Amino acid sequence: MFRPFSLFVGVRYTGARTRNSFISVITLISALGLMLGVAVLITVLSVMNGFERELQTRILGMVTHLSVHGREPVEDWRALADRVLREPGVKGAAPFVELQGMLTHRGTVAGLMVNGIEPEAERNVSIVGDFMWEGELDSLVPGEYNMVLGYGLARKLGVELGDKVVLVLPEASLSPAGVTPRFRRFTVTGIFRVRAEVDSLLAYVSVSDAARMARQTDTVEGVRLRLDDLFQAPRVGWTLQQTLGNGYYTTDWTRSHGNLFQAIRMEKTMMTLLLSFIVAVAAFNIISSQVMLVTEKRANIAVLRTLGATPGMIMRIFMVQGTLIGLAGTGFGVLLGILLATNVSDIGQWIESTFNAHMFDAYFVNYLPSELQWGDVGVIAAIAMLISFSATLYPSWRASRVQPAEALRYE
Structure with missing residues (x-):
């Protein structure tokens, strides 16, 4: 051998x-x-x-991979969604209206970001429906002014299902009493918990209710997208920017959470x-x-x-x-x-x-x-x-x- x-x-x-x-x-x-x-x-x-x-x-299951914003309010979000879903790598699309304000309950105040969503479409871009602590995401019925809160936000305000909270927006409204902030009473119909920072900062309402609060009746700000590969968000965003034209612009998660x-x-x-x-x-x-x-x-x-x-x-x-x-x-x-x-x-x-x-x-x-x-x-x-x-x-x-x-x- x-x-x-x-x-x-x-x-x-x-x-x-x-x-x-x-x-x-x-x-x-x-x-x-x-x-x-x-x-x-x-x-x-x-x-x-x-x-x-x-x-x-x-965290990135709650944060949008990529957003397409209209420079003017978008009237037909489904048509926009159909256009962006043709782009390779785009997995889902859902409309949104974003509001920033304060939430009050029995003298307790907390700042928050409010996302106006369409519950069925939101499941295509977010995991919030899979992490409901109490209640259901489908409770966000247009016109009923219901709200789904994060677990941390609910604990801070001391609210439970069925409680009433008041959303106060920084935009002022003119009334016979003078200049007053815009506010609206909502009913808490759900609490989500993903054990992340968004639990203390985020709330969801119906997209039509958010549009009324923002005085954008029957319009949205744009659509959120979910991608097959979230690390391709900058490239896909650039491609969509060129495809959609100057009437739209895109933002992606790397600008808000990339450092993490x-x-x-x-x-x-x-x-x-x-x-x-x-x-x-x-x-x-x-x-x-x-x-x-x-x-x-x-x-x-x-x-x-x-x-x-x-x-x-x-x-x-x-x-x-x-x-x-x-x-x-x-x-x-x-x-x-x-x-x-x-x-x-x-x-x-x-x-x-x-x-x-x-x-x-x-x-x-x-x-x-x-x-x-x-x-x-x-x-x-x-x-x-x-x-x-x-x-x-x-x-x-x-x-x-x-x-x-x-x-x-x-x-």
Whole structure:
């Protein structure tokens, strides 16, 4: 059977026992350190991917991916929706009227953003219907002046279903009593909760009721769009701007929430860089164990040289041995990391239930999210193997420089 000399001897050296047990311990520690570093890196990145997914689902599920605004009030929003839905990548469209004002209830006042929506169409662009805490989104019937509040806003005002609240708009109206702010009484018919900042800032009313409050009867400001890929919002917006002409303009989520996702991605990058030092430390252990092994094997190296082995062969022998150690550490680390990443949510829930520790109540999710991405696993494994291979170069080069006469002089 054909066996490459360097590979055969390198594998034999890896499996053979050394006379110095300390070297074996250092080698084992090197492999274990590499395994733990890879596993921790995979687990942490999976958790960060999970938080990014939840942010994208919950926050950007409530925030519009892309909006098309009319420079003048839009009379036929369905015709506009039909036009924008022809653009590739646009998944849904719904009309809107936005109002800013204050909500009062029994002397308590809170500022808020009011979205006038059409409940059936809103489900195509928002997840609010899936996160109703109480009541129904369909209760926003035109002309009945009903309102759906965020959970935080409802708690701040102390309102429940059926309570009356007063919406006050900053626009002034002329009346016999003079200049007065515009206001209207609404009935709370629903409360939504997505565990995000919008719970304390946002309320929904019927689009026709909002249009009346804004004195835009039977018109809307534009349509909100949901995209297949929200990160394509600037490109799709630019294309729609060119298609629709000067009568419309577009805005997308990157202008209002782009900094949030940039911060998360930067944090993920920095965390990857910092945790990579764990793998680097394990690689230094590989260097130390290989240097000690070369020192112990000086006589064997000399014998191989006298039998005709070239310095390149000797170097490849120890490169094979170090690479096998790195391969073992990386392989077991990947398996452990995948196991932890796929079960970290259950582990977090077990810790909370066992020790009665509510670790995630302060966050917008009440559990530890995790999303394993195979691309991350491949990159981490490749980096670990590259670092491990690089760690074998110096000890292997040093082994190739051993002189047979010097090594055998005192044997």
